[in-house]
Structure formats: structure tokens, C-alpha cells
């Protein structure tokens with residue numbers, strides 16, 4: 636079946652509310668979840684929701700805590716998420732980074748003691764919407780083996796960059812692994828194979844079986860360069876922000892463990908380097924140069940197409956996911972049917 640973005644948003648907010656999440660925080664989680672599904676990142680949309688509910692149940696995601704600023708300068712801050720929803724903490728992190736960027740040209744916010752935050756691009760887009768450049772990186776519990784190895788030590792370490800322009804949506808949002816781990820989890824749920832050249836099994840052999848891949852490792856994107864970039868992100872979103880690194884990172888895929896990942900969030904104000912309008916025109920000119928070169932895409936085109944498609948057709952809910960949502964709703968005495976009613 637398919638649901639509208641509004642239905643998805645309401646379902647997420649109402650269920651979280653029943654579970655004790657304040658409405659304001661639930662709205663942020665819902666917005667990030669819908670953003671993921673509309674952009675076509677279904678591995679990080681409502682399909683990921685059951686994981687968060689497990690985290691709430693286990694107490695690894697807190698509802699009552701507060702985000703604290705542990706260290707601060709005019710252009711930097713270190714936030715302690717106190718194990719609130721990763722979405723809420725990253726949202727606050729980008730708000731603070733933007734505030735600082737508008738004053739000094741750059742805002743750089745490190746985060747630890749947070750949780751899985753969904754799609755990185757939601758937060759870099761927050762900057763774009765205020766004519767700032769947004770950059771978001773994070774580490775995750777290990778999924779990737781170093782090139783030549785078979786033991787996962789590095790996370791799928793996402794990277795998102797959003798750049799303001801007058802005419803286009805310019806944004807890259809990606810894992811540094813060949814595939815996000817969420818896509819493997821999604822394939823397993825749907826009983827599908829994963830593409831070739833994405834993962835190895837526990838013996839270090841190539842596999843298209845998502846279950847074997849989840850027990851093994853995901854390859855980096857772009858061979859040694861993806862590995863090298865993921866390695867660097869592991870440190871910048873780990874020790875630099877007083878979060879864990881390597882095998883000590885837990886709790887992003889397994890909600891039963893208190894999460895030890897970190898995020899590094901930056902906002903940059905182009906107007907502090909030159910004229911903002913000229914910058915945006917240059918970005919548009921570059922996009923035009925690229926697009927005039929042939930039948931090519933720019934980073935962000937896929938998301939724009941998907942938003943149009945899923946707004947028109949609705950967001951797909953596969954049978955297994957629907958069943959999971961029904962079970963959750965029954966347990967919480969939540970009337971899911973009433974929200975699924977009309978498309």
C-alpha cells in the first residue's frame with residue numbers, strides 16, 4: 636500500500652507521543668523520516684521507525700533529557716545529546732552552527748552521546764534554506780572492513796553537503812560505504828537480494844545475500860578512496876567530538892546499546908567570502924555547464940525527482956513493514972487504521 640507524506644508524518648508523531656516523546660521533538664523526527672522517504676532514501680524513512688521505538692522501549696533513547704553545551708566559542712560548540720533522539724540533537728546542532736555562521740562566517744558543532752539521526756541531508760538542507768552551506772558527517776557502529784580486511788571496524792559514515800543556489804537543489808547525501816546499512820536491512824525485510832560488489836560475507840567472500848552481508852562487511856564506495864574518506868570521518872566525527880571510534884561505536888544499528896557515535900556539523904556563510912548572489916549565480920552557471928555537457932545529473936537531482944514522484948504516487952509501505960507497524964500499534968492501543976484510512 637501507499638501513504639501520503641502527511642499520513643506518515645501524523646503516524647510517526649502520534650506513536651511517538653504515546654511513547655512519551657514531546658510533540659515538538661516528535662515533529663522533528665517525523666519531518667526527517669518523511670524527508671527520507673520522499674527523497675527515495677526509504678532505508679532511513681518509516682522503515683527505520685521500529686528501530687527507534689525499540690530504543691525508546693530499552694531506554695537507550697531518552698525523552699526527558701536536555702541537550703547540553705559542554706564547550707563553546709564564537710564559532711564552535713560541543714554538544715552532549717544526553718541520549719535524546721539523534722534527530723533532535725542534530726537539528727539543535729545545525730541550528731547552533733547556523734547561528735554562529737551568520738555571526739562569524741562559520742559554525743562548527745560537534746556532538747556526542749546522541750543517537751542515530753536518519754538522513755544526514757536533512758540537516759545540511761537546513762543550512763541551504765538559510766543561504767548557508769551545510770556539511771554533516773557522522774560515524775556509526777562498524778560495518779566496513781578496511782581494504783584487504785574482512786573484519787568491520789569502520790562505520791558507514793555518512794557525508795552530506797548542501798549548497799545554496801537560485802535555480803537548483805544542490806546536495807549530496809551518501810554513506811561512504813558502497814551502500815547504506817539500512818538498504819541491507821530493508822532488502823532482508825523484503826526478501827530481496829542486494830546488488831553485486833556491495834558487500835562481503837563473514838569469510839570475506841562477495842555476497843548478494845543481505846543476511847550474510849549484515850554478518851560480514853559492506854565494501855567502501857569507490858574502492859580505496861571511499862575507505863580513506865570513511866577512515867577520516869571516523870576520527871572527525873569520533874575522537875574530535877569526544878565520541879567513540881572503531882569497534883567501540885555501538886547503538887546506531889543495535890538499539891539495545893547506549894549509543895556512542897558522534898556527529899560533526901558545519902554551516903558556512905558564503906556572504907562572508909564574497910557577494911551571496913554572485914556565489915549563487917556561479918553555482919547555477921556551474922550546474923548549467925554540467926547539464927549542457929550531455930544527459931547527466933547533478934547531486935540532488937535524484938532527490939528532486941523522487942520528491943515529485945512520491946508526492947504524486949504516495950510513499951510505499953511494504954507488507955512486512957505494514958505488519959510491523961500494525962503490531963506496534965496494537966501494543967500501544969494506537970488506531971493505525973484511522974490514520975491509514977484515506978490516501
Ligand SMILES: NC(=O)c1ccc[n+]([C@@H]2O[C@H](COP(=O)([O-])OP(=O)(O)OC[C@H]3O[C@@H](n4cnc5c(N)ncnc54)[C@H](O)[C@@H]3O)[C@@H](O)[C@H]2O)c1
Nearest residue numbers: 676753754755791793807808809810815932933934935937
Ligand atoms: N544516520 C546514519 O548513520 C547514516 C549512515 C549511512 C547512510 N545514511 C543515509 O543513507 C542514505 C543513503 O545513502 P547511500 O549512500 O545509500 O545513497 P546513494 O548511493 O543512493 O547516493 C545518494 C547520493 O548520490 C547522488 N547521486 C545519485 N546518482 C547520481 C548521479 N548520477 N549523478 C550525481 N549524483 C548522483 C544523489 O543525488 C544523492 O545525493 C543517505 O541519506 C545517508 O545520509 C545515514
